[in-house]
Amino acid sequence: MAQGDQQALELLYDRHVRLVHSVAYGVVQNREAAEEVTLDVFSRAWASAASYDHGQAQVRTWLSRMARNRAIDWLRREKVRPSLHSVTWAEVGHEPQAETIAPEQAAQARVEQEQVRQALATLPPEQQEALALAFFQGYSHSEVAAALAQPLGTVKGRIRAALKSLRTLLADAQERS
Structure with missing residues (x-):
């Protein structure tokens, strides 16, 4: 590509459009803006x-x-100020296919998904972001550290703390239901 190929x-x-778009969308929380950012990224990748x-x-x-x-530059340009590290957890998990499982199981799965979404929403933003990159985007811990410009140990600690909190929150939710 460096030779203009x-x-x-x-x-x-x-190979990478879905990843780039996901990262952009995770920051801007707007599909059109994420598409604009995605095109800008590949344009800059070509140029550099x-x-x-x-x-x-x-x-x-x-x-x-x-x-x-x-x-982040797009947000600054547009003067949009949502939390830069927020993660939308609305799409955590997948809806069960009605024809493949019993209605009771589907209902239970939806309840569990909602419990997970609620638990994730209580995590600090930096833990949410590290967890989202590692588990939902498939990044290695090293890649998460590079993407967030944080030391590897910090990223590992955030992920570990997030998982510990989730275990506790979900165990409490399970006991209540």
């Missing part, structure tokens, strides 16, 4: 391909970092 850009786009250093970061990390930064 358009097929390389197409391949990069095909020659300066990409394979030894410094994986392509996935480089693009994620760029997406996060471009999305």
Whole structure:
């Protein structure tokens, strides 16, 4: 791509567009803005391909970092001030397929999903963000650390604390129901 190979850009786009869009959407919380940011990221990736250093970061990390930064820039430009580290948990889990499970099981699954959503919403924003990147975006702990510009130990601690809190909150919710 650094030599202007358009097929390389197409391949990069095909492999990473969902990741870039997810990161952008996680920050801006607006589909149109996330699409704008996504296009900007790939445009900048094309323009700065020659300066990409394979030894410094994986392509996935480089693009994620760029997406996060471009999305934050978009928020600043638009003067939108939601929490930059908030995570929308509305899509945690998937709705069970009605034809594959019994209605009672589907109802129980929905109750459990709602308990998880509520528990996730109580976590501090920095724990929510680290957890979302690690579990819902599939990042390794190192990639989360790079994407958030935080030390690896800090990221691991946040994820560990989030999981511990979730276990406690969900156990309490289970006892109440």
